Amino acid sequence: EVQLVQSGAEVKEPGESLKISCKGSGYSFSSYWIGWVRQMPGKALEWMGIVYPGDSNTIYSPSFQGQVTISADRSISTAYLQWSSLKASDTAVYYCARRRLGLFEYWGQGTQVTVFS
Amino acid sequence: QSALTQPPSASGSPGQSVTISCTGTSSDVGGSNFVSWYQQHPGKAPKLMIYEVSKRPSGVPDRFSGSKSGNTASLTVSGLQTEDEADYYCSSYAGSNTYVFGTGTKVTVL
Numbered sequence: 001e002v003q004l005v006q007s008g009a010e011v012k013e014p015g016e017s018l019k020i021s022c023k024g025s026g027y028s029f030s031s032y033w034i035g036w037v038r039q040m041p042g043k044a045l046e047w048m049g050i051v052y053p054g055d056s057n058t059i060y061s062p063s064f065q066g067q068v069t070i071s072a073d074r075s076i077s078t079a080y081l082q083w084s085s086l087k088a089s090d091t092a093v094y095y096c097a098r099r100r101l102g103l104f105e106y107w108g109q110g111t112q113v114t115v116f117s
Numbered sequence: 118q119s120a121l122t123q124p125p126s127a128s129g130s131p132g133q134s135v136t137i138s139c140t141g142t143s144s145d146v147g148g149s150n151f152v153s154w155y156q157q158h159p160g161k162a163p164k165l166m167i168y169e170v171s172k173r174p175s176g177v178p179d180r181f182s183g184s185k186s187g188n189t190a191s192l193t194v195s196g197l198q199t200e201d202e203a204d205y206y207c208s209s210y211a212g213s214n215t216y217v218f219g220t221g222t223k224v225t226v227l
Contacts, residue, residue, distance in 0.1 A: 035216070037163075044120065044221040045155070045163065045206050050214065059214040062118055095162055102151020102210040103168040110162055 002026040004034075004096055004108035011114045012086050019082035020111045022096030029077035030054040033099040036070055036081045039110075040092040050099060051079055086115045121146060121207055121219035128225040129197045137222045139190040139207030145217055147188035151210035154183055154192045158203045166205075167192060194224070202226045 007021045022034060035050040049060040053072035060070070072079040079096055094111050097104035122140040129135040139146065139154075146152055152170045155163035165174055167183035170190060180195045190209070194201050207219035 033214075037218070045157075045208075045218040046120075047208070047216045047218055050216075061215060097163075101169070102149065102216075103153040103165060104155075104163075104208070104216075105165055105168075105174075107162040107164070 002098065002106045004098060004106055006094075006096060006108040006111045009112040009114070011116075013117050014085075014087055014115055016086050016115075017082070017084050018086055018113065019080050020094060020113065022079045022081075022108050024077045024079070024098065027098075030074045034072060034079040035097050035099050035104055036068075036079075037095045037097060037104075038064075038092045039095065045095075048081070048094075053077075053079065086113075088115050088117075091115050118211060118215065118217055121209060121217055123205075123207060123219040123222045125220070126223045126225065128227055129194075130227045131197055131199065133197050134193060134195045135197060135224060136191055136193045137205055137207075137224070139192070139209075139219045141188050141190075141209055141217070143188060145209040145211040146185065146190050146207075148212070149210040150185075152183070152185055152190045153208045154181075154190075155206045155208065156201075156203045157206065163206065197226050199226050 033050045036048040038046045048064045051058045051072045053074040096108040098106040154167040157163045170185045171183040211217045
């Protein structure tokens, strides 16, 4: 059974750094792109970018380029989303999802990130 | 890379049909057969309902169907049931390994 399990909720202050994770199981992790999706409170889904764990190739949405870093460690079947300096506007639920062809087939449960001073 | 445009809301009585539109451009919806639809219940992760414009994953009821004409894709839910009340998002491949989601539509079962 394919599963994506994300790390738990985080509460941070502005300016802090953060790295959240998404661990895949039940399939060959290196062979499928993993995408990250943001959902701000009460708002729509937003595609942030994707990473191919096989060679760490990463593509960013122009809206998120330079704002976050997406990476993967295939040795532990885990993808990451990180910030170097959080802002209050980063408060959102972040989902990882496995891409197959042109769709996101399997989703993680989501990670709530709350940033406030 | 702008979000695809969906109506904010749609509604229907149990047993009726509702159709949601998703309008993009020739760079995304109009130029790709990789259009998919996701259902999201409050507090839950999105669930894939339609992929490649009109295909249904295993386990998705055949009450859900998809189509596309030009730069606009559509999702139709026939025979509405109370459990269909949720937010629905379209998504399209937008070239160069990038994707875009729609603005989302809240479906209410009256």
